[in-house]
Amino acid sequence: MKATMIGAIGGALIVALAGALLRESPVYAQRPGAIESSELITLTTALDNTHQQLTVIDPRMQVVAVYHQDLPTGTMTLKSVRNIRWDLQIVEFNGIKPLPSEIRAGLDSRTQ
Numbered sequence: 001m002k003a004t005m006i007g008a009i010g011g012a013l014i015v016a017l018a019g020a021l022l023r024e025s026p027v028y029a030q031r032p033g034a035i036e037s038s039e040l041i042t043l044t045t046a047l048d049n050t051h052q053q054l055t056v057i058d059p060r061m062q063v064v065a066v067y068h069q070d071l072p073t074g075t076m077t078l079k080s081v082r083n084i085r086w087d088l089q090i091v092e093f094n095g096i097k098p099l100p101s102e103i104r105a106g107l108d109s110r111t112q
Helices: 002-022 098-112
Strands: 029-030 037-039 041-046 053-058 063-070 075-082
Touching: none
Parallel strands: none
Antiparallel strands: 029 037, 041 053, 053 063, 063 075
């Protein structure tokens, strides 16, 4: 019984240690002059052999920025910045049938 208990505790410690070592650490960035730092989401995409795209999303500010980087020189060019707050308020845009409102209306009529 004592050996089983020691084995269980040892196994739990190994699992906890492995989880702590393998966990990815979050990326934090601070804006120049800002007091608070915020968590940013970054995505990179290869455009071709010499260029990549970096997308930076600030969930707190609800802003997306897109950069293109020339890999041989390291030069980065800002391509677009957009506040998506109002975009996220849109219920339907560029939708194809059935639109969400049509699906909802069909489901509502079935439940009545």
